[in-house]
Amino acid sequence: MLELTLFYIASTVALFATVLAMTRTNAIHALIYLIVSLLAIAVIFFLIGAPFAAALEIVIYAGAIMVLFVFVIMMLNLGEKGDARERQLLQPHVWLGPAILSLVLLVELLYLISTVEGPASSGSVSPKSVGLALFGPYVIAVELASMLLLSGLVGSYHLGRRYLDRGL
Amino acid sequence: MVIVTLIIILLIGGIIALLSEKLSEEAPRVTALLSILVSLIYLMLQIIKPDYITVITQSSLSDPASWLMHLKLEWIPAFGISIEFALDGLSLLMVALTLILGAVAVSASWTDIKKHQGFFEANVLWTLAGVIGVFTALDLFLFFLFWEVMLIPMYFIIAIWGHENRSYAAMKFFIFTQASGLLMLVSSIALAVIYKEVNGQYSFSYFDLINLPKGYLTEYLLMSGFFVAFVVKLPGFPFHTWLPDAHTQAPTAGSVILAGILLKTGAYGLIRFAVPLFPSAANDFAPMAMALGVFGIIYGAMTAFAQTDFKRLVAYSSVSHMGFILLGVYAWNELALQGVVIQMIAHGFSSAALFMIAGSLQERLHTRDMREMSGLWKFMPKMGASAMFFIIASLGLPGFGNFIGEVLILLGLYQVSSWMAVAASLGLITGAIYSLILMQKSFYGEPNAHRGETTMLHDFRKREMLTMYTMMGALVLLGIYPQPIMDVAQTTLIGLIDAVQLGLVK
């Protein structure tokens, strides 16, 4: 019962935070809402039996990736100057069409998903089993993930270096 | 092997011509002419043996080995595609016509082409090679291949050396033929697929597919694919509109090849493929096709009359003449088909000659507009007389090949459908009308006021007259003694007629 209640609360928080994040005009505000949303989702992870994932969500997602965003926002010194323009963009004629599309999409997806039955979790999956899987069948995937990060590194190095070269 | 050698001679000749550009201006032309003549002589040496006529009369559709030449090499066995060339009377005539008119085309472009001569002659030779392939390939895949490939050098000829509106004309030419060709490709593949359903493997061989049983609707659909492709190339009404543009914009040699040879591939295709492969559909479709033929005759003739552009007029006259061919093919009896064969050859010569004259006029006057001409006979009597000769020939005067063609077609047609014959014979009148107006507007009449006596209008030179005489001779010979030609074609035609009969009975 507690689980269920917590789930609904967390879900509501996550959704609201996300909506708020999407509608902000100030980037830092939006980011804070997004972090809230991520934390709420971490709670859901935990509730459905993925504590390892919940931890990673907080540590890496909220803690690392979002901070990257903050860095960039700070670096660009966005401040308040773009706000006025951003606010204009949130006129109904801008979002009404996409909103309808999203709504249709949502309805379609919900219709397709609504038939699903069964519990979301059949017991907790321990970090240990995840670790075993990672270094068992998924060992090559881990290696490749390192390659992926390498490519992100090289790419952002190349792009960012250029900014720094000229910018400062 | 003879055919492959022929094609290879032309291909290699093209490459040599392309390379010889660097040697001198003359070299490409000489190379081109030589390679055509070599091919022609080679063909003659291989064919003209004491018994060639008997061999020709023995060729039967059921046994390709009995043909004058037959070559079958595996090519893409995965799809039952082979390199299958065969030569019977009809093909032989067409190949010979191609080579002769090829030589004429090279001669026509002797001084016409001012830039990139090497590439030009190469394209001419490659087109010829493609056309020979079309006339001799009896594997449907191979046929389609040549059918498309001959377009490319022709496209180059129009697009590079054409006149003011060449881009449009070349594009139109290519898209019309290519788009219709796709339909033919689909049809031929469908035939192979049907063959596979019956026999367990693909085959594109003409000899395999000719007696293939198929459902009526399928047959009809497949036939329309072939029909459209060939009628576009012919060109028949209402798919002819590429022709006036292509003819008008092409350089002289291009027009000669187009009118003289390329159009004949359409007629050849109709005779060889579109009807025999689909006997009952073709039989039912014949009235439609003939109606298109009649429309083409009248429409072409009337439109020709209205033109002010010399080449356009001649182009429309081709549309009109090709209407007769369409009629003849779908009348499908020996008389009409012989008429078609003769008409093809004769039209090849007469229209080629008229395009040469148009080209010479353009070279000298820098215009094709007949309103700027008038009274040219005074300055160029030889050209005027030649023009007169070919105009008269093309309007179907007895004594020239065109007449034989038309009269045989009409005779054959009347046996099938008297009303069609009556309607078609209107073409004799309308033909006279536009032909004579052509003469009147260009060579007759008051010489243009601003064209003083001093204008540099040299008449035909010896080389040009020689070409003209050759074609005149050919036309007259065809007109008064066509029998040898008909003997050569006869067996093929009768064989095809019989095959269709057989198919109809089934």
Place this chain on the structure above:
Amino acid sequence: MQDFVWLIPLMPLISAIFLMVFSSKLPPTTVGFFGTGSVGMSALLTCNLTWGYLKDPDLFTVSLWTWMKVGELSANVGFHIDGLTIVMMMIITCVGFLIHLFSCEFMEHDKSYARYFAYLNMFVSAMLILVMSDNLLLLYLGWEGVGVCSYLLVGFWYQHSSNGRAARKAFIVTRIGDTAMMLGLLILFTELGTLDIQSLVSSAQVRWQTGDFMPTLACLLLLAGAAGKSAQFPLHTWLPDAMAGPTPVSALIHAATMVTAGVYLIARMHSLFIISPHAMMVIAVMGVGTALMAAFSALVQTDIKRILAYSTISQIGYMFLALGVGAWTAAVFHLMTHAFFKALLFLGSGAIIHCLHHEHDIFKMGGLWKRMPITFASFLIGSSALAALPFTSGFFSKDLILLSAYQLEEFGPILWAGGLLGALVTALYSFRLVFVVFFGRIQTLPNKENGWRIGLPLTILCVLSLVGGYFTLPLSNLFPMETNSHPATWVEVVSIATPLFGLLVAYILFIKIPSRIPKSLTSPQENTISRFLFSGWKLDEFYDRLLVSPYVRSTSILLDEPLDKLYNTIVLVNQKLHKWLSFSQSGRMRWYMVSVAIGFIILLGIAIAIPRGLSEW
């Protein structure tokens, strides 16, 4: 001799080719020598042939080679020689020779001397092929050949576009007839399986009953061809305009030979026509009608050659009348005499024109009889023969025609009366011509006297026009026996008297009281009737409105290729689509995302809407 028959048409042909190819390099004398000589040789050979034939009247056929042999069609290049052929050949070669000779002088100063003779030789050759051929296809070759030569010669002076126009008209109008004739050939071949004249005729008689539909249709189509070539109503309008050509050409082609080809054709195919009484009737009526119509038109013309042209039409009308009533011999006979006297008249008019600075208007001539005695004599003789004054050649032939017509059952007398009226008018206009041109005041002075090459042909033709009526044609065993029972005497008398009466009237009108000539006979624009007659019964205008203008108008619609509009529409649709779609590539990422979402929705929509997939797992 028989073996060399093919030389007769070949000689002029070779000469024509020779002259054509080397036209620019030959001196005029050589040209004249070859041009005339070749026809002369043909004439000699023909005479030889005739001589042999008269001695031993034996039909024969010479086959040179197989022209074409396809299926059941088999046509040879072969010549069939019988009496009719002989007569025609004699006319063609002899008259042709004389006219060539005449031309030598007449065309002397023309720049295109060689071209002229080439055409003329070609014509003679084609005409010979026409009459000699043993099958209808070869005949058609000659038939079209002469048409083309006529075209070339009418338009000989190409600088004037009016000449070109006349030539085109001549060719196209006859071509209409030719096409009908071609259809006739199609019917004959399809029905009878051959185009060989002899076997065709015999099998026609076997296969068809008198009065059948098919032979009638075939005959009518052949008749249309004949009418076109022989300038019979309604296809006669080309002939007056064809006078634009050089005068000897008019003499040879448009008087003596080509225009009578239709007569020859029908005479040649008479056995076929006999099967179809309706067609015969049409021929007769057409003949009389044309004869009258043209005669009246001739009455008001002012151009000397146009008068002769209309008279030619009229005279051929008589021949058709004769054919129509079955008087084959009379028709051919009149053909021959007409060839003599009309050639004479044309050459005479040529002589006049030659000397009068190319003046054609007869009212600008006058009083020429003293200045040009030979010409006057020839005109007088020619006109007499034309008017069928007694004992001239025309008299015999025309008389024969009228009498034969009278003897026809049912409509005979009506036809006869028509012919008679025509004869009256003929006399009237022919002597109007003579009187106006040779008598009265001199209006234009001739600038020279003609030489022997003009004089000689005129003289010979004069003689022929006079004595031609006494010839006996070797046609007796060719045509079915004609019942020549003499009709009532009054008929004969009236027939003889009518031309004389016409002469008298003409005399009164143009010599006695020239001041009171009806205005309508001198200036055709005077009143409606004369305008109507002058313009050839307004037929040209009629045809123009009915056929020519609509044709030209409809072609001008086609000029821009209306079909291209269809294809352009297809192109346009594609281009529009390209434009719209390109517009959608706005470069804005948000919009791109919208498109992705739309695609996504579509795919999900398909998945939802087609649930049958579920049952088919």
Place this chain on the structure above:
Amino acid sequence: MQDLVVPLNHVLFVSTLLFTIGMLGLMIRRNIIFILMSLEVMLNASALAFIAAGAHWGQPDGQVIFLLILSVAAAEVAVGLGLVLQIQKRFNSLDMDDANRMRG
């Protein structure tokens, strides 16, 4: 106990909603920072779905994939933010509607 467990479809509903919100953000936002945030939301929604599915089957695979998604998101954000820096410098604006030099 069974009825008290979180139903799978509810989790999926949440993730679907998140996904759609992210997508909507992509469609309406013009600032590149927000666009990248929307992407994170979408990736996160997918991650949630994976975790839920993995939990549903009681397998660790869902979490393994989550780990991979994390690295993907990290790499993508790294490159994306690198680009953002460039864009700010080149266009002097983060508004993606200004970046429509190429079109047609």
Place this chain on the structure above:
Amino acid sequence: MKVIDFYSLAPILGLSVTIIVVMIQASIKRNHKLAWWISFLGVTATLWSTHLATSYPQQVTPLFLINPSGLWFSSLITVGALVTLILSTDDENTGFKVTEEYYLLLLLSTLGAVVLILASHMASLLLGMELLGISLYAMIAFPEKDPNPLEGAIKYLVLSAAASAMLLFGFALIYAATGDLSYTGIGAKLSSAGIKNPLLVVAGTSMLLASIGFKLSLAPFHMWTPDVYQGAPTPVTNFLATVSKGAMLVALSRFTIDGQLHQYPTFMLCLSVLAIISMLVGNWLALRQQQIKRLLAYSSIAHFGYLLVALVALRQLQESDEIFYSSLEAINFYLTAYIITSLAAFTVIANIGGENDPDMRSFAGLFWRKPVQASTLTVAMLSFAGIPLTAGFLGKFYLITLALNTNLWLLLITLVFGSAIAIYYYLRVIYTMLITSSSDNNYEVPLISSPMWRDALAIILMISVILLGTWPQPFIDFMRHL
């Protein structure tokens, strides 16, 4: 993992080792010439290593299934990478300053493509796709001066990441329904009747298709294509058009077949709809496009539409069916032909260096200035257009045969119609190259003199296109043994 697995994974390992070596080299001493050579050797070695695998099909961990066709495509992709590498040599034709990072990214991207091809599991699919994509974003934005690459890169990044999210979501749904992440496992679950939530699979496959459709730039997911093609430096465009799309298509077909999705009519219907829209929209968009790279972008939309025809032909066929194999053969052939032709086309564009002209002016009269390059581009265009004697024609031939065999009438008609209007724009390119100098002087632009090897590369590719079109039987035999 056994030793034999290493042999089988040789391409992946080869590329990885090369990446590491280049990394080390770059960190010791920066020298891009050296980096180029190392990369070149590494890629060549990888190409050679594709035949090392000895026994197949072989499953290497759940992530990879090494089979002959996968290895063939790996080698083909590697060839594409090799050509890109050659085109990216640092000289004035390249148009931007190439550094070691570029080679590194190229190698990483190629690795991603190979992983994608050999993948038999969602994890490897995801990793391959992302490795390919993330390196590509950076490669697209590599030139420093131009704003266009940047714009292209950010568009590609955002949209592509959204598509990846969609793919993941779709996989999550499928996973939720089946409980399996490997292709074959999913296939096995799907074909057995005991799926609890079939609608989830429906949603999942649709999302998957949307995502892959995006990567293959099928309409209506195609919008990014022209901007990215145009924005990217030509060698990178070449890479994107051949390696990235080729690998993606192979992945799609492998997933379709191993996942038994071809048994599933709704999926096939979705594929057909995408195919039809793509054929039409691609050709219409390209019709009057003046920018050569945008033109090729649009034409690629149409070509992948054509390719889908072969995939659709698989519907409801059992693996025992003969047509099933000819369908695979068709995909293989068409894709091979398309990749080689694209390589030829982009090679010429890169060699000429006029990729940024708004109206192809660099190509005007190319025939008379650079006949070799012009001929190659002509052959490539003809091959795209499907004119006989070129590889593209046989590809079309395969597709038409297949469509006739499987009665896909609507697709066939669209294919024929699309090919017919496509001729227009391909010919326009050819025509531009034929313009003679005298008529359009203003078209003359100074040309960079290119070294011999660029001509040689063009000739090799041209000959490959023609050879594949004229003598396909050995290749067909080879494919049948795959």
